Amino acid sequence: MNFSENVKLAFRSVRxxxxxxxxxxxxxxxxxMALVGILTAIDSAIYSLxxxxxxxxxxxxxxxxxxxxxxxxxxxGKQSKRGAPITYKQAIAFKKNYHFPAKTAASLWCSxxxxxxxxxxxxxxxxxxxxxxxxxxxxxxxxxxYGRNFTAKETKEGGYKTIIGxxxxxxxxxxxxxxxxxxxxxxxNMKLRVIGVLKKxxxxxxxxxxxxxxxxxxxxxxxxGSPTRNYGILVAVNDPTRIENAIANATMVMRxxxxxxxxxxxxxxxxxSDGLISIIKENTxxxxxxxxxxxxxxxxxxxxxxxxxxLVTVTERTKEIGVSKAIGATRKTIxxxxxxxxxxxxxxxxxxxxxxxxxxxxxxxxxxxxxxLFPWLWIFVAIITVTFVGLLSGMYPALKASRLDPIESLRxx
Numbered sequence: 001m002n003f004s005e006n007v008k009l010a011f012r013s014v015r016x017x018x019x020x021x022x023x024x025x026x027x028x029x030x031x032x033m034a035l036v037g038i039l040t041a042i043d044s045a046i047y048s049l050x051x052x053x054x055x056x057x058x059x060x061x062x063x064x065x066x067x068x069x070x071x072x073x074x075x076x077g078k079q080s081k082r083g084a085p086i087t088y089k090q091a092i093a094f095k096k097n098y099h100f101p102a103k104t105a106a107s108l109w110c111s112x113x114x115x116x117x118x119x120x121x122x123x124x125x126x127x128x129x130x131x132x133x134x135x136x137x138x139x140x141x142x143x144x145x146y147g148r149n150f151t152a153k154e155t156k157e158g159g160y161k162t163i164i165g166x167x168x169x170x171x172x173x174x175x176x177x178x179x180x181x182x183x184x185x186x187x188x189n190m191k192l193r194v195i196g197v198l199k200k201x202x203x204x205x206x207x208x209x210x211x212x213x214x215x216x217x218x219x220x221x222x223x224x225g226s227p228t229r230n231y232g233i234l235v236a237v238n239d240p241t242r243i244e245n246a247i248a249n250a251t252m253v254m255r256x257x258x259x260x261x262x263x264x265x266x267x268x269x270x271x272x273s274d275g276l277i278s279i280i281k282e283n284t285x286x287x288x289x290x291x292x293x294x295x296x297x298x299x300x301x302x303x304x305x306x307x308x309x310x311l312v313t314v315t316e317r318t319k320e321i322g323v324s325k326a327i328g329a330t331r332k333t334i335x336x337x338x339x340x341x342x343x344x345x346x347x348x349x350x351x352x353x354x355x356x357x358x359x360x361x362x363x364x365x366x367x368x369x370x371x372x373l374f375p376w377l378w379i380f381v382a383i384i385t386v387t388f389v390g391l392l393s394g395m396y397p398a399l400k401a402s403r404l405d406p407i408e409s410l411r412x413x
Contacts, residue, residue, distance in 0.1 A: 031299040041360075086230050091233055097253050102236055105136045146197040147197055156218060165209065
């Protein structure tokens with residue numbers, strides 16, 4: 001009996017025990033769906049975040065207080081001392097004293113619950129306000145669609161001007177961002193004149209890059225600053241090959257700005273944009289293992305159910321097995337026949353699970369602001385897994401069938 005005949009016989013057996021097969025197939029499909037779905041969502045979110053961070057380039061790094069909340073993990077179980085927030089004075093002092101060939105941007109996160117208004121048109125209260133200097137757009141990888149950037153004078157002296165994201169412009173100006181220039185919009189009790197509109201950037205990790213406005217750093221300090229607020233520092237090095245030298249130089253300058261003694265450890269950290277992606281990947285390892293564990297537990301239940309079905313099938317087809325042996329079928333042929341049937345059931349369940357997993361994983365990713373991702377690696381892993389489950393579940397029933405005595409089998413009723 002060749003392979004194609006084994007496959008035809010396996011499908012005929014599946015159709016003859018359709019209800020039991022569907023139940024087992026469904027359990028397998030749910031296990032694979034959990035495996036592929038969760039891993040797809042994680043990978044898609046990381047890919048989306050990586051795409052947004054890569055727009056900053058490999059030549060950028062952030063300076064922030066040690067122990068600042070962020071995706072850093074536990075550093076191998078070591079807890080770093082939490083540093084005091086970087087003040088406005090320190091951020092400006094660093095920018096003034098850092099003479100490495102690079103652009104230094106200082107910024108302040110102001111609000112994530114802002115309601116913006118133009119005439120009678122209002123946004124939802126979920127827009128973001130950031131304060132930034134003249135280097136902020138360059139450092140963050142933003143480009144302007146219309147208008148201009150802040151000048152150094154506007155950054156230093158403040159002023160009621162703003163640069164808005166695409167979603168802000170489309171919401172307040174009826175999908176015509178070009179009409180936003182020189183218009184005055186409201187953000188709380190601030191009246192701001194629009195001097196620029198950013199190009200569309202998309203979303204990352206459930207945070208839209210287009211649902212925000214940027215105001216001069218000094219203005220942000222006046223309205224949102226306080227002694228406990230932290231000012232961000234971003235450095236974009238002109239030559240990416242010198243980024244390690246740039247970080248070493250920045251460390252010395254920052255120690256002076258923070259007035260640390262030679263015996264004191266740094267109370268701030270330097271984070272490269274590509275380093276953040278690696279840290280996030282490290283922190284998602286546990287989610288990956290959890291997804292694999294959930295999938296394997298479900299598949300274990302499916303394997304037990306499939307083995308039970310195959311044992312019942314062997315009993316029901318005892319006489320058929322006797323006939324096959326009587327006309328010359330070997331033990332090997334019988335084993336291959338039943339293993340083929342078990343693997344096909346698992347593969348059918350795997351296909352259904354992969355389709356559902358890809359759909360659900362990307363749906364979750366879409367809700368989180370991620371991009372569509374087709375997980376070839378996890379699909380390959382799923383196919384190998386269900387094949388192994390089929391072989392494992394079908395081995396004992398197949399061996400039992402191959403050991404049946406042909407004479408006793410022919411007399412079985």
